[in-house]
Amino acid sequence: VDEDPSDPQLMRLDNMLLAEGVSGPEKGGGAAAVAAATAAVGVGADNAIEHSDYRAKLSQIRQIYHTELEKYEQACNEFTTHVMNLLREQSRTRPISPKEIERMVNIIHRKFSSIQMQLKQSTCEAVMILRSRFLDARRKRRNFSKQATEILNEYFYSHLSNPYPSEEAKEELAKKCAITVSQVSNWFGNKRIRYKKNIGKFQEEANLYAAKTAVTATQAVAAAVQNSQTNSPATPSSGTHTMNETTGASCHKGYISTTMMF
DNA sequence: CGAGATGATTCCTG
């Protein structure tokens, strides 16, 4: 019967924490803000822009977290002093041992730290979601620029017999297309597999680029080609260096042999 | 909106 005064006190504390501290406007607001920061992954233009966007959102989450943490800290302290005052008041009507006070304080702190853990966890979750949204490149896939595709296709179709660019070639292409080397690798991987899966579908494209390289080759060796064009077909006897020009010149006349690979 | 195109990822093999 004597212990009852303390238990209602505890109950009230629990209720207050549960009602106001945790599920009150504070956490709700925080969670909503975090969710907003996470969800607002709109259309990013550039890689750099997206990255800074990502960092901004990250720091936003971090700031929300710290704000909330501070709030809880403050609320915890306030509540502790409040309870202490109540206990002190009660100590006039009944003896209150230091042990009991300590127990109360411990309970309060435990409660608050569990809330903080919850906050921490939800913050971590938000960060993970943010990370996965930004890091999973499939989610933000952008087609390469027309120009880049042009360059890649040009290389592909002018090396149809061996469409495997060396590491240096890949770097070169990457530089020209303003993409990464692994993107170049991806592109060639995709292109090879898709080309050979349906060569017919790519015939038009192949001719187009063959003609295109022929034009550039013609420009490069204008005089020579002009003279030999009417005469004999270019002799494909030379090595890889002049292959560009020879294939280009011969392709100019008709179909490029797409069956030579695979 | 839906089908095809396309860049990226995953899994597997030599």
Added chain:
DNA sequence: CAGGAATCATCTCG
């Protein structure tokens, strides 16, 4: 580990 194959997730276009 580079490349092939299958698959995913998004983009583009009618």
